[in-house]
Amino acid sequence: MSTAQRSVNVALAAKSYRIDIGPGLMVSAGKTLSEILPSKRICVVTDENVAKHYVMPLMKSLEAAGFVAGPPIILPAGEETKNFKNLQSIVDRCLSYKLDRKSTLIALGGGVVGDITGFAASMIMRGIGFVQIPTTLLAQVDSAVGGKTAINTEQGKNLVGSFYQPKHVIIDTDVLTTLPDRERKAGYAEILKYALIQDPQFFDWLEENAGPLLSGDTAALTHAIETSCAIKAEIVSADEKEERDLRALLNLGHTYGHALEALGGYDGRLLHGEAVSIGMLLAFTYAAAAGLCPAKDVERIKAHLEKAGLMIAPPFPASAKDIVKKMRDDKKNTDGKLTLVLARGIGQAFIEHDIQESAVQMCLENETWT
């Protein structure tokens, strides 16, 4: 497989943009962006872990292409960073750097940096330019694409935000060399999600190639990232603001996953991608128990998760009753019934409304760990 650069287009009329994928793209970021952005005034937002490795190469590339940047904004690393205080600090810094309406904020980091930077860009002067340079596998295949931006509040995760598309996405696969193994596996769960939603051939390919991909093989990574971004781009183009039962398919495993994350108290024992991995298995298990999906597909998914070293149960006790109670909080639910992304088999996901909580709880009670 060739490791040459690939591109995926997100078709959204005047808001369309390109995603470039491949090794070594950080060093050419300045040149690439000078062909896309309307002004040379920019500001980079990153976190302290990412800054150590990548802020200097990026700033050098941008400056060599004639960009004028204020000092980069370096946020603390971690989920707690997505808060109002840091949002305000980004806005204040950008205004004091005298960014104007043609200026661009560049998010260099994982989903945390991408989400808060995108939200800030959407509100500064009612919307300035925004570019994503994602540095985690999860951000490269999911959060940097599609324009969901958000911060967290005391009431929950991602409850305040906007739909705001980036002008361009640069995915340099080389940055994954410094990503901790656990974060890489968490990102892999989101790759697997696309296969389970709508691409059984991609699932076959992942069964063959998860090993090289997780060990950092550039060709395997580039192919998996390109396929994931292409699926997400197609879905986002058709249902940008999640107004039809389409973009919501991207939440496969997330209702269970979010419930487990909440039960874990977001204390680092369960990463988002780990929770999604368990959640996808639970969604398929429920679909099989309801007679919607062949049991052999559930076994195949479970075997793949185990072989790839992904989680199939949370690392803390969680009762069926408590999981269902937390699942009730999901934004998609109405009138005490659950809405879940289920599947008729690998690659055949669909959305089911009006699911009885008692049926979901009964199925969860069959898990040895509940």
Ligand code: NAD
């Ligand atoms: P993250 O941004 O917290 O990054 C994980 C860790 O990896 C951090 O400690 C970070 O500093 C470090 N890191 C990042 N890149 C690195 C690199 N190349 N080398 C070494 N360390 C690196 O977490 P994440 O998993 O990328 O993103 C999770 C966030 O994304 C959550 O807030 C979630 O809500 C959000 N999210 C948003 C969307 C969306 O559509 N907007 C989709 C999925 C998830």
Ligand code: GLY
């Ligand atoms: N990560 C889900 C979405 O972008 O819709």
